[in-house]
Amino acid sequence: MMTPKPLSTSSNWGKWLLAAFLVSILIRGFLQIPEIRGRISPDFPWNDHIHQVRMEYGKVTEKLQRVEANLEKLKNDGRPQPLRMHLINKDVVSITRSLRFMDARLASLNTELAISLLQAPSIQRASLNLHLQEVKALQADCGNYHRNLQEVSQKAQYFQARLQTKPGRF
Amino acid sequence: MSWDLRKSDPLFLALLALVSFLLLYNLDYRPFWQDEAETACLARNVLKFGTPRAFDGINLISQEEGREAGADHLWRWSPWMQIYLTAGAFYLAQPSTAAGRLPFAVLGILCVCLTYLLIKRHFRDLLWARLAAALLGLSVPFLMYSRQCRYYSLATILVIGSLYAFRMDWQQRWGPALLLLISFGLLFHANYLLFFTYGAAFLAAAILLYHRELPVKRTLLLAAGVVLVVLQGTVFFQIQKQGGMFDLTRIASNLQCYFQDLFQFMAPLPVIGCLLLYWLWLAAFPGGRERLQADREARFTMFLGLIVLFNILIISLAPQGEHRYLIHLYPLCAMVLGWAVCRVAAYHKVSAVLLAFLLLFTNWLHLLPVTRLNIQLRPADNSPYMLTYPNFPLKLYLSELVYGYPDVNRNLIDFFQAQARPGDTIVTTYGDLPLQFYTSCVVFGGLQGRLPEAGELPKFVVKRWHTRWNRRYDLTKSEAFILGLRLAGDYEPLVLPFADEEFGNRADPYYHRFVPDAPPLNQLIIYRLRSYDDAKTIKHLQ
Numbered sequence: 124m125m126t127p128k129p130l131s132t133s134s135n136w137g138k139w140l141l142a143a144f145l146v147s148i149l150i151r152g153f154l155q156i157p158e159i160r161g162r163i164s165p166d167f168p169w170n171d172h173i174h175q176v177r178m179e180y181g182k183v184t185e186k187l188q189r190v191e192a193n194l195e196k197l198k199n200d201g202r203p204q205p206l207r208m209h210l211i212n213k214d215v216v217s218i219t220r221s222l223r224f225m226d227a228r229l230a231s232l233n234t235e236l237a238i239s240l241l242q243a244p245s246i247q248r249a250s251l252n253l254h255l256q257e258v259k260a261l262q263a264d265c266g267n268y269h270r271n272l273q274e275v276s277q278k279a280q281y282f283q284a285r286l287q288t289k290p291g292r293f
Numbered sequence: 294m295s296w297d298l299r300k301s302d303p304l305f306l307a308l309l310a311l312v313s314f315l316l317l318y319n320l321d322y323r324p325f326w327q328d329e330a331e332t333a334c335l336a337r338n339v340l341k342f343g344t345p346r347a348f349d350g351i352n353l354i355s356q357e358e359g360r361e362a363g364a365d366h367l368w369r370w371s372p373w374m375q376i377y378l379t380a381g382a383f384y385l386a387q388p389s390t391a392a393g394r395l396p397f398a399v400l401g402i403l404c405v406c407l408t409y410l411l412i413k414r415h416f417r418d419l420l421w422a423r424l425a426a427a428l429l430g431l432s433v434p435f436l437m438y439s440r441q442c443r444y445y446s447l448a449t450i451l452v453i454g455s456l457y458a459f460r461m462d463w464q465q466r467w468g469p470a471l472l473l474l475i476s477f478g479l480l481f482h483a484n485y486l487l488f489f490t491y492g493a494a495f496l497a498a499a500i501l502l503y504h505r506e507l508p509v510k511r512t513l514l515l516a517a518g519v520v521l522v523v524l525q526g527t528v529f530f531q532i533q534k535q536g537g538m539f540d541l542t543r544i545a546s547n548l549q550c551y552f553q554d555l556f557q558f559m560a561p562l563p564v565i566g567c568l569l570l571y572w573l574w575l576a577a578f579p580g581g582r583e584r585l586q587a588d589r590e591a592r593f594t595m596f597l598g599l600i601v602l603f604n605i606l607i608i609s610l611a612p613q614g615e616h617r618y619l620i621h622l623y624p625l626c627a628m629v630l631g632w633a634v635c636r637v638a639a640y641h642k643v644s645a646v647l648l649a650f651l652l653l654f655t656n657w658l659h660l661l662p663v664t665r666l667n668i669q670l671r672p673a674d675n676s677p678y679m680l681t682y683p684n685f686p687l688k689l690y691l692s693e694l695v696y697g698y699p700d701v702n703r704n705l706i707d708f709f710q711a712q713a714r715p716g717d718t719i720v721t722t723y724g725d726l727p728l729q730f731y732t733s734c735v736v737f738g739g740l741q742g743r744l745p746e747a748g749e750l751p752k753f754v755v756k757r758w759h760t761r762w763n764r765r766y767d768l769t770k771s772e773a774f775i776l777g778l779r780l781a782g783d784y785e786p787l788v789l790p791f792a793d794e795e796f797g798n799r800a801d802p803y804y805h806r807f808v809p810d811a812p813p814l815n816q817l818i819i820y821r822l823r824s825y826d827d828a829k830t831i832k833h834l835q
Contacts, residue, residue: 138641144563145647145658152657156684157677171677179673210542212766220760224673227814235812 165247169254172232176225176261183221183268186214190275197282211279218272225265232258305409305423312405312430315690316398316439321390322693323700326797327739329442330726331356333393335368336379337730340388344368345376352729358742358763358770360534369531374482375444388730393442400446401439405430407453408624412631415460416590420638424631424649425624431653433686434558434616435623437800444483445620445800451480452491452621459499460593464508474515478522485532486611487621488523494603502585502596540612540764547614551605553663553670554616558680558802560601560626561658562666564633564648568598594632597625612764616801657683672803674795676810680802689807699809702727702797704789704817705755709734712821713753718745721755722771724797738771754784754820758793784820793817 153159160167193211197204236255243251325333334354335345347354347362354368355361361370368376378396386392409426412418429435438445455476461469481488499507556562572595575585585592601622608618630652638645651658660683663669671681680686702724709719715733719725725739737744737751740761745751754775761769768776778784792813796804 138644141637141641141644142647145644145651148651148658148661149647151661152651152655152683155657155661155682157682160677168677175671175673175675178671206542209540209766213542216762216766221673223760224814228674231812231814 166250166254169232169236169251172228173254173257173261176228176232179221179225180261180264183218183225186218186221187268187271187275190214190218190279194275194278194282208279208283211275212283215272215276215279218268222265222268222272225261229258229262229265233262302419302423305426308423308427308430309402309405312436313402315430315436315687315694316401317395319694320394320398320440322697323798324390324702324706325393325442325727325730326702326799327356327724327726329393329798330730332375332379332442333383333388333730334726335376336383336393337388339376339380340383345373351735353741353743354726354729355739355741355743356726357740369529370535372444372482372485372526372530374479375442375447378447379442390442394440397442397446398440400450401436404435404439404446404450404453404624407450407457408627411453411457411460412628415457416593418590418635421590421628421631421635424634425628427653428630429624429627431687432623432627433680433690434800434802435620436690437802437805438617438620441798441800443617445617448480448483448487449621449624451476451483452487453624455480455495456597456625459495464506464511470511470515474518474522477519481519481523481526485523485526485530486608486618490604490607490611490618491600491621492519493607494600497603498596498599501599502592535612543612543614544609547609547611548605550614550670551609551619553668554619554803555601555605555626556663556668557659557670558616558656559619559623560630561652562662563658564630564652568594568629568633572598590632594629597629601625601629616803654685654687655683656680656686670803674814676806676808678808679806693807698798698806699791700797701792701794701817704791705819706731708789708819709753717753718749718751719753719755720745720751720771720774722757722761722769722775723759723795724755724757727797738774740769740771742770744770744774750778750783750822752822754778754780756780756818756820758815758817759795780820783823785823787819787821789817789819791817 154163157167164170190211193207193214197207197211233255236251236258240248240251240255331354334352335347338344338346338349338354341349345368346366347359347368348366353359357370362368375397379393382392382396383389386395405426408429409422412422412425416422435449439449455473458469458472458476461472463469463473477488477492480491556565572591575581575588575591575595585595604622605619611618634645634649634652637648648658660669660681669681675681678684678689680689705721705724706727709728709732713719713732713734716735718735718737719728719732720738721728721736723739725736725741728734728736734753738755740763756772756775761772763769780786792810793815794806799805
């Protein structure tokens, strides 16, 4: 029968497990650097830009929902709440900035992809076309968000004006 | 690895030469950006008036709508030490980019020396001392901040000075006690936000871990000394005026940003996690206190770790979550990480070599785990050639130093130096202070809130691509002013073939670009008054 031994920090498996973890970071990190990634996948620059826009899109969605919820609370409560107004204004500014970036990035991607599509060999066209469709879909979504932003901004401006002129009840 | 203190260390000297090169080479490769230009313009006014005046009769130095100075135009927003240091350099070598940055770069080199000496002298561990110095001196964010004409390296060296004095026999001898007092007193005059946050964190960590070594009488005496030094400054700089800027809604997001910054740029999450477990095991388990008392190195690194933690918790109350408020913690992180590598070396040499390589030359251990956990912070307008992406940071840093960068402020300065006449008026939505420093124009706008007289049209208008809002989330006055101009009718747009980036040479690793984007996302547009060649000022005809 085997005698149980206490777990020892000097055991070899622990040492090599640590080394293996560090080597895995080393390999994964090396494969992630832009020079290597660009060689492995020629679509890397497009993918990276589209990924950034998608991330920003997620943030904008979240903030728009938050602004709408805050406006609703403000309306139902009937009393001016400077702190809530402050949060709404902060989110509106942040959404405006994000949308401006997304518009510019998507327009730039659209142009670049369209040019690349004309010059690309037929084997790459399918994937470039796919990216272009994705960009166009995102541009359409951004258009909707611009309209949403305009609506919530108008409501926010209304409440802001009321807050400044009539500090009693809305 | 122990070493005779008197022996010179060729490896450290080689490291120091490398760090000196990295900090001093091509110091004026990019012009001052907005914050640096604020210090430089104030320093130039010191040479002119003897004191830092926010208004020189032509231009107003302000980024807070004129709140930084009173009716006497004396600068009261931030301490003067960085301004006088820059003024001294300007006095000796004429106002220039390199002269403004030089004293701070030299202080950066001294930070690396002092970090090395602290460990070598107090713990007599040469490997740890070398590693800590290398981790600090080769840290790209630290290098970038130290090359700025701003308080960053100044505050950092005072923080290391306080730790150095604390490890000496300050309880018995007056020299180290005085060094402790001077470090904290001067830290206030370098940046009082860092003084309050670091000071409180230092005190709390010292009480928790070194309470037996804090003699009540001398500690109170030192505290009283620091209070005396600080008190007049607190009144003079009207710190209470800035209390109104506190934004409680930002605390949670500040905390999140600071911790993400810590993991992404300063100390990787896996190492921090392991250290936390180790420290907890040391302190919380039966016999832990005795173990901690016996292990001086572990106790000191735990002390540093607690300072970092408390500092972040306290700084999150400040109105802005900025990486620059963590810069003085870089040496602390370097010392803790250096010690972690030493402990790993005692356990398994191969792993220690791998860990040291990852920490010194890559940012992979910092970024890959946070990416996997989906807590990575990348700005929206991002490039893979930034520190927010897996890279060899030193390679990026050297690329920028050697090949240069099409800096947005440089392009604007070059344009106005070539196209504008002395005394011409410029309204810009941002970057007004670099233009004030490098051109002879009257520069309005930016965040200063000062605008041309009603009815007077500026000769040049720079509507930057990135819109600016003030702290109340209203458009800044310059943005609103430009919206009211008839740009299409009265001005001729000049599109420059350069990107209109948000800041220029800002050192924040979250924003800093080392390699330009191709093609740029936007372009610089300067509007020139159509009747510019005919008249000096033209009344606006509606």
